[in-house]
Amino acid sequence: MSVRPIYSEEQVATAVLAVKANRGIVKPIADKISKTGRHELQWREIAEKDTEPFLQTEILRKVVGAWKFPIHFIDFETARPALPFHAGHRPYQQILFQFSHHVVTSDGAVRHATEFLKSDGADSPSIEVVRRLRQSLENDDSTVLHWYPHERTALAEIHEEIRAVNPPDAVELVAFLDSLGLEKDSNGRLFDLGRLVADQVFLAGTGGSSSMKKFLPAVLQYSEAIRDRYAKPVYGTLAMPSHNFCDQVWVVQREGAPLDPYRLLSPLFAEHELNEALERMEAGYGDVVANGAKAMIAYSTLQDPRLPQDERDNLRKQLLRYCELDTFAMVMVYEALREWLS
Numbered sequence: 001m002s003v004r005p006i007y008s009e010e011q012v013a014t015a016v017l018a019v020k021a022n023r024g025i026v027k028p029i030a031d032k033i034s035k036t037g038r039h040e041l042q043w044r045e046i047a048e049k050d051t052e053p054f055l056q057t058e059i060l061r062k063v064v065g066a067w068k069f070p071i072h073f074i075d076f077e078t079a080r081p082a083l084p085f086h087a088g089h090r091p092y093q094q095i096l097f098q099f100s101h102h103v104v105t106s107d108g109a110v111r112h113a114t115e116f117l118k119s120d121g122a123d124s125p126s127i128e129v130v131r132r133l134r135q136s137l138e139n140d141d142s143t144v145l146h147w148y149p150h151e152r153t154a155l156a157e158i159h160e161e162i163r164a165v166n167p168p169d170a171v172e173l174v175a176f177l178d179s180l181g182l183e184k185d186s187n188g189r190l191f192d193l194g195r196l197v198a199d200q201v202f203l204a205g206t207g208g209s210s211s212m213k214k215f216l217p218a219v220l221q222y223s224e225a226i227r228d229r230y231a232k233p234v235y236g237t238l239a240m241p242s243h244n245f246c247d248q249v250w251v252v253q254r255e256g257a258p259l260d261p262y263r264l265l266s267p268l269f270a271e272h273e274l275n276e277a278l279e280r281m282e283a284g285y286g287d288v289v290a291n292g293a294k295a296m297i298a299y300s301t302l303q304d305p306r307l308p309q310d311e312r313d314n315l316r317k318q319l320l321r322y323c324e325l326d327t328f329a330m331v332m333v334y335e336a337l338r339e340w341l342s
Contacts, residue, residue, distance in 0.1 A: 031059055032199040041202045051204035053222050053340060060200050061341050067191070068142040069106040071334070072113075074099055074133070075326035076151050077319065079299040080292075086124040088165075094157040096126040097299055100323040101136050102331050110331055112242045112324055117316060119302040126158045127167055134176040137189075144180060147194035147212055147330055148288075156182045193330055201337075213262065213287040216329045220251055220258040223336040227251050227258060230332070244321045250332075261325060268294060268318045269301075270311060 033041075033056065044050035077098035082091050089095075098117040104110050114136040118125035137144060146152065159177045162170050181188015198210035203218035220227055231252075236245035252259045267275040274297065282290035298319055301307060 031056075033202060038202060038208050042208050045204045051222075053204075054202040055337075055340055056200040057341060060196075060337065063196060063200075064337060064341065067145075069104075070140065070142055071104045072137060072142065072144040073102040073104070073193075073327045073330045073334070074137075074144060074146055074151060075323055075330070076154050077117075077295045077298070077323055078150070078154050079296045081296065081300065085299075085303055086122065089124060093161075094126070094154055095124060095299065096129045096154050096158055098319060098323055099129060099133055100320075100327040101133075102327040104331060104334065108335075110240050112244075112328070115243050115320060115324065117320060117323075119299060119316065119319075124161075127162055127165065127173070130155070130158055130162070130173055130177070131169070134173060137180075138176065141179070141189065143191055144189045145191050145193040145330060145334070147192070147326075149184075149192060149195075152182055152184075152190055152192070155180065193333065197333065197337075211287050212326070212329055212333075213260070213282070215333065216262075217258065217260045219333055219336045220261075223339055225339045226332055226336050229335075235328070242324065244317070244324050250328075261329070262322075265321055265325065266318060268298065268315070268322060270314065 033054075041050075041054055076096055079095045079097065080092045081095070084091060084093060085095070097119050099115065100112070101114045102110065103113040114132070116129055116132040118128055155177055159174065159182060162173050162177075167173070179188060180190045182190070194210060194212070197215060201210070202208070203215065203222060205218045205221060206214040209215070230250040233247035233249050234240050235248040235250060236242035237247060242248065250261045250264070252264065268278075269275050278290050278294055281293060298315060301315060302312060
């Protein structure tokens, strides 16, 4: 198969200089793909048309093999308003208002297990969201995957909020958060799948990025098993339950390549200008910045008591769908890794 990624002149020049300086075998540093190694892989893709996925298989087998079933996948939506919405909040305090949660069992069964969105009311939603997350994860002590450190960072801040507010179930909530392992090297239940991919995997077409918006389309390009599975309407069925989709097809081919699944969703906001501005922000500053702006705008909009009910319902519906795809995207990456490692 072949891909035609678009690289800037600066990206190409950087890769060329790096490879000329240290041409040879891709070298790991501290069990990771080194920066020079990643440049080497980008150069091979551009100059030699080498689009074979590169994985540090032995490390990946060891890490993935240590995960405990059932494996949980979580994603958060958060906001940091400059002007606090809730009594007792300080400027830019973290507000966790939504999560999505998928589960994969040892036999490969996938289900969208739980979700929660709390976006109205006088009180901060963060503690209630953690309370619901605890209900979703407390029935076992198995692995909980997230993509990059956002979830861990958010929970660490809310850990301090719980201690300060001291709700009646503070002891139970703090114990739950401690069991997840909020410190980076705590060896708790939380595991950063995004960081693992960044350190151990290179896919052509990503520009060297392991952002989910770049990585997921590349996974669909290079994993025949994932393409075949999700080109059928299996998601949102009795075999693969979903809270927000029914008989959903996630792999749609256009001009010989699968579309980005996020393009299959309806725009998040009713205002086309706002959606276009967020797309430009993502193109210029990356999806982390754009997603932060998206969540902030969504949460602010839902705080407005003048918002018509139909617009409120539609925005909530779209938030639930986007967040569910965020965790299902991790499931697809996980399934592709298992396929490649086997």
